[in-house]
Amino acid sequence: MSKLAEFRQLERHLADQLQALEALKGDAGLKKEIEFESKLRALLAEYGFSLANVVSLLDPQALRRVPAVEAKASARKPRQVKVYKNPHTGEVVETKGGNHKTLKEWKAKHGSGTVESWLTQ
Secondary structure (H helix, E strand, C coil): CCHHHHHHHHHHHHHHHHHHHHHHHCCHHHHHHHHHHHHHHHHHHHHCCCHHHHHHHHCHHHHCCCCHHHHCCCCCCCCCCEEEECCCCCCEEEECCCCCHHHHHHHHHHCHHHHHHCECC
């Protein structure tokens, strides 16, 4: 696209946006909201409160709510249970990690590779 065509396209968009802005300026609902906001800000300034103070007064639970983004803190899937069966003793160990006391003892006694071969699931 040439610079001239790009300029004219942006000019048209600007004209459309200015027209939409003028239409909004005449909207009674917008005027009412602007008036409310200005009166509210003046009242807040008069009493020395902030918007956060007002929110905490009206809805004390609002600050305790956790945003949805933070609720999903861990995208990690849960670990699967591994079942080891000692062929010498028949003892069974179920664990999700490698920090199991009996499993560590077996690995110290028989070696890690041997104990991993006892994995049944």
